[in-house]
Amino acid sequence: MSTEEQRLAPLRDKIDALDAKILDLLSQRAQAAQEVGHVKGGFASPIFRPERERQVVAKLQEINQGPLLPDGIAAIWREVMSACRALEARQTIAYLGPVGTFSEQAAQTYFGQSIAGLPCVSIDEVFKAVEKGAAQFGVVPVENSSEGAISRTLDLLLDAPVQISGEVVLPIRHHLLTKSGSLDGVTTVCAHAQALAQCQQWLSEHAPQLKRQAVSSNAEAARMAAADPTLAAIAGEPAQIAYSLQAVASQIQDDPHNRTRFVVIGNYVCQATGNDQTSLVLSVDNQPGAVHRLLAPLAKHGVSMNRFESRPARKGTWEYHFFIDVAGHADEEKVAKALTELQDTAAFYKKLGSYPRSSI
Numbered sequence: 387m388s389t390e391e392q393r394l395a396p397l398r399d400k401i402d403a404l405d406a407k408i409l410d411l412l413s414q415r416a417q418a419a420q421e422v423g424h425v426k427g428g429f430a431s432p433i434f435r436p437e438r439e440r441q442v443v444a445k446l447q448e449i450n451q452g453p454l455l456p457d458g459i460a461a462i463w464r465e466v467m468s469a470c471r472a473l474e475a476r477q478t479i480a481y482l483g484p485v486g487t488f489s490e491q492a493a494q495t496y497f498g499q500s501i502a503g504l505p506c507v508s509i510d511e512v513f514k515a516v517e518k519g520a521a522q523f524g525v526v527p528v529e530n531s532s533e534g535a536i537s538r539t540l541d542l543l544l545d546a547p548v549q550i551s552g553e554v555v556l557p558i559r560h561h562l563l564t565k566s567g568s569l570d571g572v573t574t575v576c577a578h579a580q581a582l583a584q585c586q587q588w589l590s591e592h593a594p595q596l597k598r599q600a601v602s603s604n605a606e607a608a609r610m611a612a613a614d615p616t617l618a619a620i621a622g623e624p625a626q627i628a629y630s631l632q633a634v635a636s637q638i639q640d641d642p643h644n645r646t647r648f649v650v651i652g653n654y655v656c657q658a659t660g661n662d663q664t665s666l667v668l669s670v671d672n673q674p675g676a677v678h679r680l681l682a683p684l685a686k687h688g689v690s691m692n693r694f695e696s697r698p699a700r701k702g703t704w705e706y707h708f709f710i711d712v713a714g715h716a717d718e719e720k721v722a723k724a725l726t727e728l729q730d731t732a733a734f735y736k737k738l739g740s741y742p743r744s745s746i
């Protein structure tokens with residue numbers, strides 16, 4: 387045995403012994419979760435409680451003495467809770483497919499790996515799957531830091547009878563991918579229209595000869611590029627791996643900090659955690675100063691606005707719906723007061739949900 391091996395052997399024995407203890411503790415935890423599942427079954431109550439999971443992680447991060455970092459704690463317990471939750475009942479989560487999309491990655495980042503994924507062909511289908519109960523939750527993109535709102539999601543949120551019960555923000559890194567790893571013989575680059583827009587400068591500078599073709603998702607582009615050597619795809623790492631493609635160039639998004647925010651839709655109403663956000667849709671009559679008057683209750687009660695987005699009301703008039711995120715939970719006193727007053731002033735008011743804020 388080398389000196390290195392001699393020194394490593396007792397440390398590895400120690401890790402093996404600790405792993406056995408961790409497994410024993412995890413098994414006890416899993417049994418407790420199963421019992422929770424039986425209690426919930428008796429009350430026909432929901433399995434997934436995002437606010438409770440958030441508090442579990444927050445408490446552990448608070449008492450953590452290191453050397454594990456807070457992000458590490460969050461990642462480990464996300465999977466522990468995902469596996470425990472699946473013993474109560476595996477949750478079906480709908481998202482924009484096929485396999486390898488950022489929506490799938492967002493679903494796994496939020497719910498962990500122990501879920502039944504339901505890839506859908508469009509954002510509309512994700513909403514439908516949730517509405518008809520084929521999935522307990524859906525994950526849909528709502529805004530991108532470079533390209534702004536995903537308007538289809540906003541339009542569906544306006545009408546659908548769903549609640550927002552969470553958000554997840556993903557850094558979006560796009561790669562130029564082909565089967566061979568080169569652009570020899572490649573004539574066309576395929577991607578979702580959003581990804582083509584997010585990489586337009588790079589494409590104009592480095593691959594101006596490629597025709598740009600918008601397809602239903604980046605993963606679909608990757609699937610097509612895997613089958614046709616004249617096609618390149620713009621897609622992220624999950625799709626690259628799923629379709630065994632090679633990178634011609636990595637991280638080609640024009641904004642290195644490119645991020646997409648997804649929301650989790652379902653019919654679960656979250657309790658307050660102390661670090662929440664509330665999403666609303668409002669509209670006002672078309673009169674001077676109406677928007678200012680509409681928002682005055684927020685200022686009056688010291689509620690800060692995290693986001694303000696407008697969408698045409700699609701009535702053939704110059705009227706708009708405003709998608710607003712405010713800090714805090716609708717059950718908090720000052721938020722509740724501000725929302726009551728907003729509701730009185732608005733021509734249209736819909737609360738989309740209060741939910742724990744994402745940490746990024």
Ligand SMILES: C=C(O[C@@H]1C=C(C(=O)O)C=C[C@H]1O)C(=O)O
Binds near residue numbers: 434467
């Ligand atoms: C065990 C529960 O069910 C689920 C699993 C949790 C966990 O593993 O800690 C926490 C919340 C729920 O999403 C619970 O509600 O306490």
